[in-house]
Amino acid sequence: MTVDTNLYAFFSPDTVAVIGASATPGKVGHTIVSNMIEAGFKGKLFPVNPKGGEIQGLPVITDIADLPHGLDLGVISVPPQYVIPAIEALGERGAKSAIVITAGFKEAGKDGYLLEQEIIAMSEKYGIAILGPNCLGMMNSAHGVNASFAAGHPTPGSIAFFSQSGALCVAILDWALGANIGFSKFISLGNKAVLDEADMLDYLNKDEETKVILGYIENVEHGESFLKAARKTCLNKPVIMIKSGTTAAGAKAASSHTGAIAGSDQSYSAAFHQSGVIRVGDVASLFNLAQAFSSQPLPKGPNLAVVTNSGGPGILTADAADRSRLTMAALSQKTIQRLQKFLPSYAAFYNPVDIIGDADAKRYRQALDVVSEDPMVHSILVLLTPTASVEIEQTAEAVIRMARKCGKPVFACFMGKTRVAPARKLLMDAGIPCYAFPEPAVHSIEAMYSYYLWKNRPKPEYIEVNRDLEQAREVVREHMRRNQPEIVEFEAQQVLKAYGLPTPQTVLARSSDEAVAAAEEIGYPVVLKIASPDISHKSDVGGVKVNLWNATEVMKTFKSITAKAQRMRRDAYIAGCLVQEMAPPGVKEVIIGFKRDEEFGPMLMFGLGGIYVEIMKDISFKLAPLSRQDSFEIVREIKSYMLLKGLKGEKPVNFTALEEIIMVMSRLAIDLPEVWEAEFNPVLVNHERAIVADVRMTLHLKDK
Numbered sequence: 241m242t243v244d245t246n247l248y249a250f251f252s253p254d255t256v257a258v259i260g261a262s263a264t265p266g267k268v269g270h271t272i273v274s275n276m277i278e279a280g281f282k283g284k285l286f287p288v289n290p291k292g293g294e295i296q297g298l299p300v301i302t303d304i305a306d307l308p309h310g311l312d313l314g315v316i317s318v319p320p321q322y323v324i325p326a327i328e329a330l331g332e333r334g335a336k337s338a339i340v341i342t343a344g345f346k347e348a349g350k351d352g353y354l355l356e357q358e359i360i361a362m363s364e365k366y367g368i369a370i371l372g373p374n375c376l377g378m379m380n381s382a383h384g385v386n387a388s389f390a391a392g393h394p395t396p397g398s399i400a401f402f403s404q405s406g407a408l409c410v411a412i413l414d415w416a417l418g419a420n421i422g423f424s425k426f427i428s429l430g431n432k433a434v435l436d437e438a439d440m441l442d443y444l445n446k447d448e449e450t451k452v453i454l455g456y457i458e459n460v461e462h463g464e465s466f467l468k469a470a471r472k473t474c475l476n477k478p479v480i481m482i483k484s485g486t487t488a489a490g491a492k493a494a495s496s497h498t499g500a501i502a503g504s505d506q507s508y509s510a511a512f513h514q515s516g517v518i519r520v521g522d523v524a525s526l527f528n529l530a531q532a533f534s535s536q537p538l539p540k541g542p543n544l545a546v547v548t549n550s551g552g553p554g555i556l557t558a559d560a561a562d563r564s565r566l567t568m569a570a571l572s573q574k575t576i577q578r579l580q581k582f583l584p585s586y587a588a589f590y591n592p593v594d595i596i597g598d599a600d601a602k603r604y605r606q607a608l609d610v611v612s613e614d615p616m617v618h619s620i621l622v623l624l625t626p627t628a629s630v631e632i633e634q635t636a637e638a639v640i641r642m643a644r645k646c647g648k649p650v651f652a653c654f655m656g657k658t659r660v661a662p663a664r665k666l667l668m669d670a671g672i673p674c675y676a677f678p679e680p681a682v683h684s685i686e687a688m689y690s691y692y693l694w695k696n697r698p699k700p701e702y703i704e705v706n707r708d709l710e711q712a713r714e715v716v717r718e719h720m721r722r723n724q725p726e727i728v729e730f731e732a733q734q735v736l737k738a739y740g741l742p743t744p745q746t747v748l749a750r751s752s753d754e755a756v757a758a759a760e761e762i763g764y765p766v767v768l769k770i771a772s773p774d775i776s777h778k779s780d781v782g783g784v785k786v787n788l789w790n791a792t793e794v795m796k797t798f799k800s801i802t803a804k805a806q807r808m809r810r811d812a813y814i815a816g817c818l819v820q821e822m823a824p825p826g827v828k829e830v831i832i833g834f835k836r837d838e839e840f841g842p843m844l845m846f847g848l849g850g851i852y853v854e855i856m857k858d859i860s861f862k863l864a865p866l867s868r869q870d871s872f873e874i875v876r877e878i879k880s881y882m883l884l885k886g887l888k889g890e891k892p893v894n895f896t897a898l899e900e901i902i903m904v905m906s907r908l909a910i911d912l913p914e915v916w917e918a919e920f921n922p923v924l925v926n927h928e929r930a931i932v933a934d935v936r937m938t939l940h941l942k943d944k
């Protein structure tokens with residue numbers, strides 16, 4: 241839903257009622273009231289309970305109808321059967337928003353599901369923004385709001401966090417308090433009956449207190465609104481998310497957990513990647529990145545400089561950088577000469593700059609000044625191992641000083657724990673992310689650089705596809721009428737034509753004589769393929785023969801193919817054979833396809849064809865519509881991209897031709913919603929052109 245105006249009242253309420261407030265310590269309805277009080281809430285707080293009396297010094301309201309009109313936020317913690325009446329009563333009093341803490345809805349089975357539908361209906365009827373049900377609540381520390389039953393209050397900060405798991409909220413809150421991490425907003429989404437991640441993104445995008453947005457989600461139900469919100473938000477501030485349920489076991493746990501049916505993982509990866517969301521695999525990375533993004537400017541290029549007092553960790557860092565999108569900066573001649581002036585002769589003057597185990601804070605300071613001034617350096621990582629002579633805290637001071645001066649992103653990796661603890665605190669307090677090991681440091685810098693690239697990427701361009709939509713739709717309609725879900729090659733030829741896709745010259749021959757005539761017309765060699773609406777995997781019935789060089793071969797093959805197919809599929813109607821122009825030797829086979837994802841719509845895929853698809857599973861994915869840039873990327877993202885680029889003096893395939901076909905396929909997927917899956921397999925490509933040599937489509941029939 242989009243209730244932006246209401247969400248201000250939701251996050252920064254002046255009037256809050258706790259429905260189901262309790263005088264008994266330990267009860268949820270008691271904790272919420274005390275949390276609000278302890279958070280320093282400055283507005284009016286109304287405990288509501290039919291029993292009346294007083295709770296924590298506040299007079300209890302016995303009836304929701306007695307609350308002031310236009311209440312900002314109602315926090316509901318009553319048994320499930322009383323939730324709907326409570327929302328209704330709040331609605332009647334013109335309340336703007338509500339949190340349903342109570343569990344026992346969608347996650348609890350059919351009855352709960354139906355009850356949750358009523359929450360949605362109430363929200364629509366009264367225009368109330370509702371968080372939950374089955375959630376921990378929400379906190380906005382800067383505004384003195386802790387409308388949750390969590391233990392502890394986050395300190396104010398610039399990181400917003402939302403989570404579909406309440407348990408994770410509890411754990412993270414506790415951890416963050418220990419790690420001294422502050423939050424701008426802290427939200428437990430629960431079942432997302434009304435408010436979901438898209439609403440959070442829309443609001444947090446505009447929230448001035450929030451610099452970085454973190455999210456943990458198990459599924460996205462409204463793919464389109466998520467993509468829209470994510471795209472917009474990511475242009476403005478970084479969004480870092482974990483999507484769980486990536487493994488089959490995880491997906492199963494997710495569906496029994498919040499009643500969420502996890503979508504396929506590739507579609508999430510594609511959705512995140514295309515909308516600019518930074519996806520991480522674990523909670524540690526979530527916060528590593530959050531700290532980096534919230535405190536340092538983005539690196540404006542890939543070149544990383546490392547200053548270290550030890551060799552091994554320096555090499556580890558260089559290795560990690562090598563595996564990433566970053567490069568170890570090549571320092572300028574001038575920089576190296578300047579370093580040589582004060583570093584011992586046995587130091588390493590090239591990146592990583594090793595200033596040797598006996599380095600004191602002064603040597604660090606001098607080296608950092610020189611390295612950070614090199615214009616080829618985009619980001620700096622300072623490594624320190626706590627040797628006997630190193631001045632740990634003074635070095636931290638030197639790092640802080642340099643970071644303030646140079647305007648480039650600076651990161652520290654002070655290895656170890658006890659001895660470096662005070663220095664780490666100094667650094668963190670000064671806004672310099674400090675890691676215990678090089679790899680997470682490099683990962684953070686890489687993520688920031690990738691985000692920089694994404695933010696500054698050219699505006700997506702989409703091509704116009706000239707097509708005869710009516711002709712394509714007629715093929716689909718015809719199959720719907722026949723209740724035939726598979727559109728096989730010989731019938732899908734019409735669709736290819738309608739979209740102007742490049743195909744080998746193809747003729748349907750109903751007899752062997754027609755086949756010969758067609759072959760003579762096309763020119764040898766030709767390919768013969770079985771043409772039957774009932775046979776979509778032609779090779780399985782021996783229905784494809786390539787490399788036919790003369791009339792006799794064509795004649796013979798026509799007869800043998802049709803006879804064999806009829807033998808193997810007795811019920812199949814055999815229309816004849818396709819006679820097809822044979823692609824020249826040396827072409828490569830690729831597959832271009834799409835499948836329709838439940839949440840995110842059509843998802844295009846690209847990979848090498850033939851054995852590679854099945855054995856290597858070397859496929860890349862993107863959601864439709866694909867821009868020029870997306871198509872450029874999708875063909876380059878597969879591991880076997882090098883094979884297409886050509887080995888040993890081979891010419892590269894015509895990538896532009898492939899990209900065109902992919903963009904047309906993307907258009908087709910959007911044009912024809914009844915087509916559930918489609919694939920061009922193979923598309924045959926060489927350095928000159930690409931042709932669609934086979935096509936198959938699957939329809940989504942209503943009664944299926």
Ligand code: ADP
Binds near residue numbers: 780822850
């Ligand atoms: P299937 O229904 O079995 O997928 P295809 O039409 O894809 O049938 O043909 C099977 C294989 O035959 C293709 O993967 C490709 O290697 C080869 N082939 C098909 N058409 C041609 C063609 N026009 N030129 C060259 N090879 C082809």
Ligand code: MG
Binds near residue numbers: 921922934935
């Ligand atoms: Mg095929």
